[in-house]
Amino acid sequence: MENYNRIYIDGRWQPAAGGELLEVINPATEACIARVPRGSAEDVDSAVRAARGAFDGWASTPGEERRALLLRIADGMEARKAELTAAISASMGCPEHIAEWLQVEGPIEAMRLFAEHTAITEEITEAGHSLVWREAVGVCAFINPWNYPLHQFVGKVGAALAAGCTMVAKPSEQTPLQDLLMAEIMHESGLPAGVFNLVPGRGAEVGRALCEHPLVDMVSFTGSTRAGVEIAKAAAPMVKRVTQELGGKSPFIITANADLAAAVRYGVDDVMINSGQTCTALTRMLVPAQQREEIEELILDRVAEITLGTDGGAFMGPMSSQGQWQQVQDYIRIGIEEGATLLCGGPGNPEGLSTGYFARPTVFTGVHNEMRIAREEIFGPVLCVIAYGDIDEAVAIANDSPYGLSSGVYAANEQDALAIARRIRAGLCFVNGGEFNYRAPFGGYKQSGNGREFSQQGVEEFTEIKSVQLAAPAQ
Structure with a gap:
């Protein structure tokens, strides 16, 4: 992988605004294995504006075209499965022979399954003299964890792409390498510029800037309940939709x-x-x-x-x-x-x-x-x-x-x-x-979060419901 030193915004690899780098440490050896850009609020603004600019075109893309793109992304993941496995293993410590089936094979399957739901925004139901359909929620901000980084990346990104949303993703600073690989895969798949953007960095900087940005419509976060509370507070003044997968003591x-x-x-x-x-x-x-x-x-x-x-x-x-x-x-x-x-x-x-x-x-x-x-x-x-x-x-x-x-x-x-x-x-x-x-929805009750990921219900999280009132038939 060549793009350790750049971030992905509006279909292009470019330097981060600040120029600072974050070290990625191999927890088995305690050695630095890579350095990645430390994104900033300025980078977030550029990425969000790119996502906003791409939204109308992507949301109106026929479901069959979105389906084909998701399948191409899954094919790209399959072709680079060994690289994805090595990146996750090296940065978070899961042995490679386990990381392959636990951390990578499932997300590839999930990306293919999301392709089954791209028609969700083209389905219309009748309710008396009204029509009801779903539309993409808008620009989404994704704040991902380090423990199952590709699993949670796909649970958010795959569902949002299927629904017609555009997005900015922030990987955990501990495990950014597979996200950089995924940006390469999605670029090679032919995804339109601005639909997916990637800004690595610290949560206090990049994460907060995403939550507070006025052009972000939805925030999806996976992590601790403590951090989830702070994210909900940051998003609340603009009444953004917030979905969260948080802690557990099962x-x-x-x-x-x-x-x-x-x-x-x-x-x-x-x-x-x-x-x-x-x-x-x-x-x-x-x-x-x-x-x-x-x-x-x-x-x-x-x-x-x-x-x-x-x-x-x-x-x-x-x-x-x-x-x-x-x-x-x-x-x-x-x-x-x-x-x-x-x-x-x-x-x-x-x-x-x-x-x-x-x-x-x-x-x-x-x-x-x-x-x-x-x-x-x-x-x-x-x-x-x-x-x-x-x-x-x-x-x-x-x-x-x-x-x-x-x-x-x-x-x-x-x-x-x-x-x-x-x-x-x-x-x-x-x-x-x-x-x-x-194929089943994933999410929790109580302080374990709100909303669901994966399956059709996971795609529905990234849509708004529109009710269109027609003239009532004459009596």
Whole structure:
């Protein structure tokens, strides 16, 4: 990739206004692997104006043409899959053999699926003597995270392109490389100038400028709940539409009659994959009190199999940054101070890994739901095991959280699991080992955000509904 030192605005690669650079650090080696432009409010203004200038033409482009462009973008992603995988792995730490299927293959599929929904702005329904249709919401600002950077990029950009919106994207300063690659791919696909613009930079500068810009119609953000509140405040004076995918502290209810070995493996792997840096991670494992010891043994067996590193045999890579590593260490110490029992793991670096931001896979038992480690998002490889007496208590514990992004149930059969899933207040529920599905909507309840991504519902988020009143027929 050649465009590390430029930003992409109005179909052209150009220097950032300020000329300053941000370092991209490999969290496995702690070495600087790239430097990218530090965008500014001036760059944001240029990018937003380019998006505004391109909006009318793109919004009126026939759905079939938008569909063809989305498919060309997906083809370009497929052709450069190895580069996208290497960029994500090098900048956020997920081992390449896992990053390929976890971080890249799904987003390629999602981009193709968005191409199925480009006719959304051409569909007209009748409501009595009125016509109802959808139109693109306008210029969108996207503020993306570092933990699944391509996944969230596509969830926003693919949906907005399908709906006929134009946009300015800001990648996380920790993981900008795959976004720069995507800008190249979209340029090569023939996307009209100004439809997509990319401005790397810090959240306090570029992110805030995007939220406050008077020509931005909608802001979509993925990140912490704390940051989401600030973004909503910044966008509120102009009543911009704001959609957010925020934090989580998701429960995983294992029933007494479930296949315990399968349930525990699924639950442990769900928390430890991507080094625990997954917003939907099922970090509160709720287990029957009478089977707690058996489940603890199964947890120990699975954690003992987890290997750390970046080679082909590693299941867990490093934390994404020194700051994230320190946050995990702080929470592990908080858990110990709160009186939780450290079943395995703990503070410090894993043995033999003194270089890189590696954390030990950690499991606490004897946790109760009032502890900070049970209520706050740690965003690392830390699992809390909470015992319950009956299913009513398990559901009450599951719902006793300010968050409602994800959840899981593992029961003897799907019917039993679905009955419990209906009682959990969360936007997603993974039943008996279910997997993420790009054809289904993604988003949370409560402080986990608002709006939905992916699927038809994700495209609908980027549209306005227009009601056209015709003359009523004569009586």
